[in-house]
Amino acid sequence: MTALPYGGTLVNRVLSDAARREILAGIDDRKTIAIDTQGALDAEKIAIGAFSPLTGFMGEADYSGVLARSRLKNGLTWTIPIILAPRIAENPGLGDIHVGDSPVLLYHGEPIAVLHVEEKFPFDKTEFARRVYGTTEDAHPDVKKLRNAGDTIFSGPIDLINRVSGADELTPEETRKEFDRRGWETVVAFQTRNPPHVAHEYIQRCALEQVDGLFIHPVVGELKKDDFPAEAVIESYQYLVDHYYPKSRVFLAPLAISMRYAGPRAAVFLAIIRKNYGCTHFIVGRDIAGVGNYYDPYGAHALFRNLDLGIEAMLFRESYYCRKCRSMVTEKTCGHPESDHSRVSMTQIRKMIVAGEQPPIEVMRPELADLLVKYRPYLEAGLK
Ligand SMILES: [Zn+2]
Incomplete structure (x- = not known):
């Protein structure tokens, strides 16, 4: 008997083969968001349950709770925000993605996941750096990386279309x-x-x-x-x-x-x-x-x-x-x-x-x- 997953249930947001085929067949009609390595790996980890109980990228209540109190809105301790703030340069059509849309997340042009957008809210990068990393200095590698992030956080549950990591990475x-x-x-x-x-x-x-x-x-x-x-x-x-x-x-x-x-x-x-x-x-x-x-x-x-x-x-x-x-x-x-x-x-x-x-x-x-x-x-x- 192994340990219970965090929050009690192991999350599984990996699409079935049939659902995956259906999405891929209609992919040309969908809006898309280009994501970076962190976004792709986070989506994959959410989907395979590594970040249980998260089922998607954090909404505002979870995000602000984690920043201010190291807690999710359900009360569980959580210390690192898992958010998606796509780069504007690679996503000229970002403004057309609205709450209720289900864009496909693309990594190096490959479809990785569907994001069911539930919220959009502004991303205060300075606040994020200060609270999570305790510094706003560019000498910190994660703070430096934040410069590339966009100004809007998109949140909502995800469904995984394709794995990002090799087969040697176990779920x-x-x-x-x-x-x-x-x-x-x-x-x-x-x-x-x-x-x-x-x-x-x-x-x-x-x-x-x-x-x-x-x-x-x-x-x-x-x-x-x-x-x-x-x-x-x-x-x-x-x-x-x-x-x-x-x-x-x-x-x-x-x-x-x-x-x-x-x-x-x-x-x-x-x-x-x-x-x-x-x-x-x-x-x-x-x-x-x-x-x-x-x-x-x-x-x-x-x-x-x-x-x-x-x-x-x-x-x-x-x-x-x-x-x-x-x-x-x-x-x-x-x-x-x-x-x-x-x-x-x-x-x-x-x-x-x-x-x-x-x-x-x-x-x-x-x-x-x-x-x-x-x-x-x-x-x-x-x-x-
Ligand atoms: Zn000694």
């Missing part, structure tokens, strides 16, 4: 079946957008001691330019799962979402998603979903202590190797000074790989570092 229904098949009653999710650091492995093992299974669910989809490419993350985790972890206890699948670097707020959103995928526990490490120095690295820990999302947060301090203890430790478990610690951040590891240096063995497994060398040109470009 919540599929992961739930997989957990059941494995007989896992308790499953801890690990959120990541990095290849496995030894410190990550340590935390995963600690967490797995407490539950039946570990679900490694790296974010692919839309990331910031200095993150590792998704293929590097998946490939290195696949290696770890194949060569180190017991197959019966660890399951790996990608999650294609548009990453929101909103620190603690994003951490709550990421936990809710994992509840929908059937997880009972969620690992919250240091500076989860953070960027730069915008967020308190342990702000998410404080937030989760005061929330009841129906998924249990497993809180971990930053871990590193201690030469005196001769093991992985945290500030909670080791009393030695920093000079005894081997502490290398993921940013430093990226730089070492670009420079052709081998990260220390207690920081990254050498075979993983070797495997990442081929992503050097990509990492180099991202560091610029």
Whole structure:
């Protein structure tokens, strides 16, 4: 028995084959809205139930509730607005789309979903940036991205015509079946957008001691330019799962979402998603979903202590190797000074790989570092 979906019911807004064919047959007569990657991935995640209980893009009551109180209008905690504010430049006919219309959402010209427009309201981007990201600075990647958004939010339920992500991305229904098949009653999710650091492995093992299974669910989809490419993350985790972890206890699948670097707020959103995928526990490490120095690295820990999302947060301090203890430790478990610690951040590891240096063995497994060398040109470009 996996965890109940958030809000109690797993949403399914994927059209049946017959309904899909009917829409595609009459598509030339429909109004259209061109959407960006975030819009397409959000539509897909809504439709497959990853964002349950959302059935579409948020209306004004949900949107303002999330901004002001981190709550949907039904009272459930929700921290990241899921909205559609289409770009004006790519949508000259946007003004002709009215409440009651059901335009088709196009991504790179391909029909993705039907939006049943229930509301249109102005989008205050400054307010959004301030409330969600705590800053209006362009140096924040999500704030910068907001510049491209339109000035009007279109909301309403959606029906999915076509998937955006590859077949390797499982739906919540599929992961739930997989957990059941494995007989896992308790499953801890690990959120990541990095290849496995030894410190990550340590935390995963600690967490797995407490539950039946570990679900490694790296974010692919839309990331910031200095993150590792998704293929590097998946490939290195696949290696770890194949060569180190017991197959019966660890399951790996990608999650294609548009990453929101909103620190603690994003951490709550990421936990809710994992509840929908059937997880009972969620690992919250240091500076989860953070960027730069915008967020308190342990702000998410404080937030989760005061929330009841129906998924249990497993809180971990930053871990590193201690030469005196001769093991992985945290500030909670080791009393030695920093000079005894081997502490290398993921940013430093990226730089070492670009420079052709081998990260220390207690920081990254050498075979993983070797495997990442081929992503050097990509990492180099991202560091610029
Ligand atoms: Zn120590």
